[in-house]
Amino acid sequence: MAIVVREYDAKTDRSAAEAVDRMCEVGTSGKASLCMDLLGDPLSRVRHSPAYLMLVAETTGPVKEIVGVVRGSVKVIACGRNNPRQGGGGTMKSRTPVYTKVGYVLGLRVLPSHRRIGVGLELVKRMEDWFREKAAEYAYMATEKGNAASLRLFTGRCGYTKFRTPSILVHPVFAHRFALPRCAAVLRLPPAYAEAIYRRRFSATEFFPRDIDAVLANPLSVATLLAVPAGCAAAERWPGVEAFLAAPPESWAMASVWDSGGVFQLEVRGASRLRRAAAAATRAADRAAPWLRIPSVPDLFRPFRAWFLYGIGGEGPEAAAMAAAVWRVAHNGAMGAAAVVAVEVAETEPLRQGIPRWRQLSVAEDVWCVKRLAEEYSDGAVGDWTKSAPGSSIFVDPREL
Known part of the structure; x- marks a missing residue:
């Protein structure tokens, strides 16, 4: 043929x-x-x-x-x-x-x-x-x-x-908000500030795109989030991007959010009736008793959207905790807009310990x-x-x- x-x-x-x-x-x-x-x-x-x-x-x-x-x-x-x-x-x-x-x-x-x-x-x-x-x-x-x-x-x-061989870490978006850790404050950066930090801090990271400005300006790029220790000068009053770069807090982390639902939707097919019923049961229990904050699995068996965290990085002894704060803000923003929040990180990424994931949804080795x-x-x-x-x-x- x-x-x-x-x-x-x-x-x-x-x-x-x-x-x-x-x-x-x-x-x-x-x-x-x-x-x-x-x-x-x-x-x-x-x-x-x-x-x-x-x-x-x-x-x-x-x-x-x-x-x-x-x-x-x-x-x-x-x-x-x-x-x-x-x-x-x-x-x-x-x-x-x-x-x-x-x-x-x-x-x-x-x-x-x-x-x-x-x-x-x-x-x-x-x-x-x-x-x-x-x-x-x-x-x-x-x-x-x-x-x-x-x-x-x-x-x-x-x-x-x-x-x-990076890992894809995926977590469902629950029907309730995550509380932010008291140790961190999360700031929302405009694209120009985000670009400056990315170019100065991350531009030598493998696969960093030289046109990062175009990525950040894309309508699918929802926000860039910067977590700093609560009570530090940057948390109380933003000093400006140059001042932040010259004297950053001891620990900090940042990531940007991309709405993949503007490009494609995903759907899990072929799952057993038992798995479907179990997932539905978690949602029903969460609706009936929201104060218990039962982890509920979104309906992944119909087309769903995903939010993706990219450009994750930071430094300092508490950087993983700062990354966790960024993730929680992203999760809360995804409520009603996406069924999962995902991030792909290197197998040796220092901040991956701060990123929640569900093993059943994640890919250990991409x-x-x-x-x-x-x-x-x-x-x-x-x-x-x-x-x-x-x-x-x-x-x-x-x-x-």
Whole structure:
């Protein structure tokens, strides 16, 4: 059977591409599967990126059928840093980032009836050709540890190597608010202040996007939250971003909130009646006795929205407690707007202990694989990035969920 790979045409391919997406789950949890609804826009997962492309695989002959799709984006990110230097007489160090251009492969779907005949391989190869046209030096992708078929394709046939293994921490949004810890005050930062702190503090973190200003200005970026110790000068009166950077509190943490529901909705399918009934029982009990603050599981068996925390980071001995305060404010803001709050962090992220998660909903190991696209590119300040050791943190761009 002959297959042609071509660029997606929204006028003619939309319904067929949506059908491919609907028939292919995006994750599994036991016998249940997690499905994604792109809200009638197959390009929604990439259109917020600086450059993007969607390809379709189509059968030839009298009756043509779209049997596979893939999406890709290209952007400039940090892949490391030069030696830190002391900044401006303050206590916060400045790190000079080393940038590279990368392509990201996401949303690869092939109909079950057309798998194992090279459709996925051809889609990835064509996407990599576009990455090279855009002068991308690296390509990367992400998949669950248990997705053996995806790992075989990328690491076995496409030349990618396992690179980083962050965790996806997911927590349901309850019907009651979390009280804020007395040790912290949480401030809401305007985008300009958030950008300044991100660039000065996080810009050398792996995968930090150079166009962070565009991410923060996106309508889907709900807020940036900064937690500082209660009673400190910044909590009583905001000193301005430059003064904060020059003399930050001993401990602090921040993160931004992205409304993924503006791009896609998720739904758990195939769960047993027992699990559905148990989840419904927690909601009923919580409604009947809200003063008991019973942990209730939202209805995840119908399309639901997710809020995502990105850019999480901070410093100081109480930074994890500050991160917990940020998370609680985000959770409270998500009430009525989303069913879960999620964050993806490096396995060695110091602040992950402050992030609540439910094991049943979370992904312990999300595998990121990377490939160098052309050997003739300059090695740059970090050499071959694919061979570099992981740092303690990672910046997850919410546009690539």
